[in-house]
Amino acid sequence: MTSLANAFTLVAVGCGALLFLAGTLGLLRFPDTLSRLHALSKADNLGLGLIVLGLLPQAESFAGGLKLVCVWLLAQISAATASQLIAGVLYRRKSRP
Amino acid sequence: MADLFTGAALFILTVTALGLFKVLRSEIAVERMMAVQLLGTGGAAAVLLLGAATSSPAMTDVALLLMLLAAVSCAAFTSGQSSHTADASEQAEDEA
Numbered sequence A: 001m002t003s004l005a006n007a008f009t010l011v012a013v014g015c016g017a018l019l020f021l022a023g024t025l026g027l028l029r030f031p032d033t034l035s036r037l038h039a040l041s042k043a044d045n046l047g048l049g050l051i052v053l054g055l056l057p058q059a060e061s062f063a064g065g066l067k068l069v070c071v072w073l074l075a076q077i078s079a080a081t082a083s084q085l086i087a088g089v090l091y092r093r094k095s096r097p
Numbered sequence B: 001m002a003d004l005f006t007g008a009a010l011f012i013l014t015v016t017a018l019g020l021f022k023v024l025r026s027e028i029a030v031e032r033m034m035a036v037q038l039l040g041t042g043g044a045a046a047v048l049l050l051g052a053a054t055s056s057p058a059m060t061d062v063a064l065l066l067m068l069l070a071a072v073s074c075a076a077f078t079s080g081q082s083s084h085t086a087d088a089s090e091q092a093e094d095e096a
Helices: A002-029 A035-059 A062-095 B002-025 B029-053 B059-082 B088-095
Strands: none
Touching: A002 A035, A002 B002, A002 B029, A035 A062, A035 B002, A035 B029, A062 B029, A062 B059, B002 B029, B029 B059
């Protein structure tokens, strides 16, 4: 049973790390700020989600696993609101003549 | 298993550093603000992996704190931006 959990952890953490790479590549290559912001927050969040998913079987206790999920939930909420706020600032500044 | 986590954490830190290098060099304030977001997420992921590698559950709290700091600083930045009117330095950013 543990080899299955370890295999799942390997795959999930690997995909999470790859997504971080994709997020950063998106950050480097995209033309304007808004698309960079999009690439940054979306890919990093999913990368973090996959890493948390991969670490769940390794967590010592149920509470530890729950705290891992809380980290991901906080990441989702904070990144979403922060991106909206930053995009709002950018949009307000661009819309003024 | 543990050294694999450490390797993954190292990989994520180098990728985050690469992104930081690009984001911190741009002159647009908003992009420099995104560095905080990048550090929050990348740092939290690296800390989580290192916590799993050294099997110390306290690292999850560190990751929680990092995420919270990133969110709060972004909110502070935006509330600071919208209150004062655009002065000369911001006009330069408008063209950028």
